[in-house]
Amino acid sequence: MPQRTHDPVETRTLAVLVNNEPGVLARVVGLFSARGYNIESLTVAETDKAVGASRITIVTTGQPVILDQIKAQLDRIVSVRRVIDVTLDPAGVQRELALIKVRSTGQDRIEALRVSEIFRAKVIDTTLQSFIFELTGASEKIDAFCELMRPLGLVEVSRTGVLSIHRGPESS
Amino acid sequence: MDVVGSPILASTLSGAEIVVQALKDQGVQHIFGYPGGAVLPIYDALFAEPAIQHVLVRHEQGAGHMAEGYARATGKVGVALVTSGPGATNIVTPLVDALMDSVPIVVISGQVPTHLIGSDAFQEADTVGITRSATKHNWLVKNVEDLARVIHEAFYVARSGRPGPVLVDIPKDVQFAKAAYVGPKGLRPKTYHPAGSPDPAKIAEAATLMARAQRPVFYTGGGVVNAGPEACQTLRALVRETGFPITSTLMGLGAFPASDPQWLGMLGMHGSWEANHAMHDCDVMICVGARFDDRVTGRLDGFSPGSKKIHIDVDPSSLNKNVLVDVGVVADAGLALEALLNAWRARKPKPALKPWWDQIDAWRAKRSFAYRPSDTVIKPQYAVERLFALTKDKDPYITTEVGQHQMWAAQFFGFDKPNRWMTSGGLGTMGYGLPAAVGVQAAFPDALVIDIAGEASIQMMMQEISTAVQYRLPVKVFILNNEWMGMVRQWQQLLHGERYSHSYSEALPDFVKLAEAYGAVGLRADKPADLDDAIKEMIAVDRPVIFDCRVAKTENCFPMIPSGKAHNEMILGDEETRGAIDEEGKMLV
Numbered sequence: 001m002p003q004r005t006h007d008p009v010e011t012r013t014l015a016v017l018v019n020n021e022p023g024v025l026a027r028v029v030g031l032f033s034a035r036g037y038n039i040e041s042l043t044v045a046e047t048d049k050a051v052g053a054s055r056i057t058i059v060t061t062g063q064p065v066i067l068d069q070i071k072a073q074l075d076r077i078v079s080v081r082r083v084i085d086v087t088l089d090p091a092g093v094q095r096e097l098a099l100i101k102v103r104s105t106g107q108d109r110i111e112a113l114r115v116s117e118i119f120r121a122k123v124i125d126t127t128l129q130s131f132i133f134e135l136t137g138a139s140e141k142i143d144a145f146c147e148l149m150r151p152l153g154l155v156e157v158s159r160t161g162v163l164s165i166h167r168g169p170e171s172s
Numbered sequence: 173m174d175v176v177g178s179p180i181l182a183s184t185l186s187g188a189e190i191v192v193q194a195l196k197d198q199g200v201q202h203i204f205g206y207p208g209g210a211v212l213p214i215y216d217a218l219f220a221e222p223a224i225q226h227v228l229v230r231h232e233q234g235a236g237h238m239a240e241g242y243a244r245a246t247g248k249v250g251v252a253l254v255t256s257g258p259g260a261t262n263i264v265t266p267l268v269d270a271l272m273d274s275v276p277i278v279v280i281s282g283q284v285p286t287h288l289i290g291s292d293a294f295q296e297a298d299t300v301g302i303t304r305s306a307t308k309h310n311w312l313v314k315n316v317e318d319l320a321r322v323i324h325e326a327f328y329v330a331r332s333g334r335p336g337p338v339l340v341d342i343p344k345d346v347q348f349a350k351a352a353y354v355g356p357k358g359l360r361p362k363t364y365h366p367a368g369s370p371d372p373a374k375i376a377e378a379a380t381l382m383a384r385a386q387r388p389v390f391y392t393g394g395g396v397v398n399a400g401p402e403a404c405q406t407l408r409a410l411v412r413e414t415g416f417p418i419t420s421t422l423m424g425l426g427a428f429p430a431s432d433p434q435w436l437g438m439l440g441m442h443g444s445w446e447a448n449h450a451m452h453d454c455d456v457m458i459c460v461g462a463r464f465d466d467r468v469t470g471r472l473d474g475f476s477p478g479s480k481k482i483h484i485d486v487d488p489s490s491l492n493k494n495v496l497v498d499v500g501v502v503a504d505a506g507l508a509l510e511a512l513l514n515a516w517r518a519r520k521p522k523p524a525l526k527p528w529w530d531q532i533d534a535w536r537a538k539r540s541f542a543y544r545p546s547d548t549v550i551k552p553q554y555a556v557e558r559l560f561a562l563t564k565d566k567d568p569y570i571t572t573e574v575g576q577h578q579m580w581a582a583q584f585f586g587f588d589k590p591n592r593w594m595t596s597g598g599l600g601t602m603g604y605g606l607p608a609a610v611g612v613q614a615a616f617p618d619a620l621v622i623d624i625a626g627e628a629s630i631q632m633m634m635q636e637i638s639t640a641v642q643y644r645l646p647v648k649v650f651i652l653n654n655e656w657m658g659m660v661r662q663w664q665q666l667l668h669g670e671r672y673s674h675s676y677s678e679a680l681p682d683f684v685k686l687a688e689a690y691g692a693v694g695l696r697a698d699k700p701a702d703l704d705d706a707i708k709e710m711i712a713v714d715r716p717v718i719f720d721c722r723v724a725k726t727e728n729c730f731p732m733i734p735s736g737k738a739h740n741e742m743i744l745g746d747e748e749t750r751g752a753i754d755e756e757g758k759m760l761v
């Protein structure tokens with residue numbers, strides 16, 4: 001590894017535009033495991049059927065030199081069309097969606113509903129003793145919501161991982 | 173009715189015929205392969221095919237290394253053909269070897285028919301899964317309509333940018349299915365754009381640094397050889413016009429002539445004193461087509477601490493990977509060198525390099541490759557020296573196995589031309605040398621091709637001598653037989669308190685008889701006085717030869733940068749080895 005070991009670790013969101021072909025996810029993920037890079041979150045789906053393109057969004061951490069390595073290594077994969085560093089893009093938007101199940105009754109149930117309103121979460125399912133909330137936003141917002149729900153009966157969380165896009169009329 | 177266009181375009185071919193046609197259109201003249209159930213249709217299409225010579229190997233690993241040797245010697249793409257399952261898994265080592273050393277090879281593997289994929293069918297292996305991280309790219313072709321395009325793309329990916337191995341896995345039903353053939357013209361993967369010309373601003377920056385340098389050094393690698401003979405010529409012109417000293421990695425030997433006074437010898441763990449000290453003390457380092465590998469840099473925080481570093485590489489991920497550089501140029505080495513040469517000529521600097529060369533001459537005076545000669549036993553270094561002296565007029569091609577003999581070959585054999593030196597650098601694969609030599613000899617039947625081998629390594633791919641015999645490929649296997657896995661023994665001596673755990677071969681074959689059993693010629697020498705005549709006899713024989721050169725058993729390879737040490741901490745001989753490697757160094761390989 002390069003010498004500047006005192007550089008701080010940063011978090012980056014990378015949008016990796018790839019050909020939607022068999023094994024492409026394995027190539028991208030395999031690179032991270034083979035070279036010992038971190039994956040904090042990962043989302044993938046086809047985004048343009050007509051041209052066979054998929055978008056993989058990866059949140060990763062590392063020192064700036066390592067992050068540059070990760071981008072260069074990703075770029076080298078033959079199936080990769082482009083690598084966009086969303087974090088470095090001032091017009092980059094990042095969002096995550098979460099489904100959060102909370103089980104409680106009485107005062108806790110009322111409090112859970114009240115907090116969900118503050119966070120503009122949607123109730124998408126309810127029983128007499130539980131809610132499922134749907135929440136969209138920055139990952140930190142979802143983290144904060146889950147922390148608040150923990151003492152109020154948090155049962156289960158399902159998250160999409162970060163998605164990203166470039167603001168304005170142009171493509172990224 | 174008029175029929176327009178070539179008959180091939182007009183007709184449909186079977187997948188197997190498409191493979192053969194595509195190979196021909198890619199200019200392939202030789203393939204190295206081994207048949208099996210899942211490639212029988214391709215073998216059928218190759219039957220009595222006059223344009224392609226198929227070399228039947230004895231083990232698929234041999235096919236892979238032959239393709240590598242062929243590629244490195246010719247500058248063309250090497251091709252191997254193997255069956256599914258064990259055929260494919262047997263070629264994984266050469267794939268990784270080629271990936272590490274940037275060697276362009278295309279491996280075509282058979283696969284079980286598409287409807288059986290995933291059912292654990294007979295001889296099914298997840299070949300694209302297994303080789304994903306062993307290749308630059310790989311493809312599983314499930315539709316015969318894609319087959320011709322994929323094969324052409326495969327060749328393009330293998331040879332362009334930073335060259336490397338690719339694999340095309342073809343299910344058996346796809347080999348039987350029919351489709352229209354498409355030629356190679358204009359077929360390129362849409363998403364793959366290898367680097368070409370350098371950024372002129374970076375070249376200007378580099379030239380300015382070079383013009384002001386007082387203690388410059390060129391550090392070049394296999395990338396220059398890969399960039400082609402013209403790139404090597406440009407390098408020579410640039411080095412001569414600048415007057416700078418030059419060293420190179422193991423992989424880069426021959427790009428610059430070893431007989432030139434500006435040549436410092438190889439650098440790195442077993443490189444020359446002058447090359448490593450020049451690297452350590454330089455003020456400007458110009459790295460071209462090399463990758464700051466750990467065998468080259470030694471301890472990273474002690475690596476050339478005072479220099480400005482220029483790095484030219486076709487692979488952007490090579491820049492700042494191990495060592496941070498000041499000027500990074502992403503480009504083909506040939507184009508970047510040409511741009512640098514022009515920039516240098518435009519500036520016409522007159523650097524005062526005399527003090528630097530005086531210093532280098534002082535380092536040279538150490539004569540770091542010197543060894544204690546003997547009249548009674550053949551010193552391995554002496555054997556390589558004699559081999560070089562007696563063959564250098566014959567423009568020989570040298571391959572090696574892995575171990576001490578490999579390092580002595582690099583130290584004592586001088587290469588004045590590129591593409592003459594084939595060795596497993598990055599992966600360090602014992603067993604590489606013999607099949608690589610067979611591959612070279614297939615390309616150049618009249619050339620003198622010598623595998624400088626160790627007695628342990630040679631046994632890993634020994635069977636390929638049979639291939640050499642079958643095709644009358646007169647390769648010479650020159651075994652420096654010390655009865656030890658010498659490099660392992662050396663490390664055990666230095667690092668593990670002289671406890672020689674399982675590094676001595678208590679049973680060795682009689683290599684002369686073995687040669688004869690295979691139908692090759694066996695020769696032996698065990699006295700220095702007999703060596704020259706025996707080598708001359710080896711050269712004179714127009715058949716494959718195994719030469720059992722009995723050498724000193726416990727000679728160590730020096731100089732050496734001990735693991736975990738810097739360039740200026742290298743040791744010259746046995747006297748200095750005690751305690752040379754500390755606990756941390758022991759952890760390194």
Ligand SMILES: Cc1ncc(C[n+]2csc(CCOP(=O)(O)OP(=O)(O)O)c2C)c(N)n1
Nearest residue numbers: 575576577602626627628629656657658659
């Ligand atoms: C396939 C493989 N296995 C193990 C090693 C580790 N290794 C490196 S050198 C060496 C010994 C080689 O012995 P020999 O071929 O006799 O060469 P010498 O060092 O004696 O010249 C070994 C075992 C390797 N490089 N490759």
Ligand SMILES: [Mg+2]
Nearest residue numbers: 626627656658
């Ligand atoms: Mg040996």
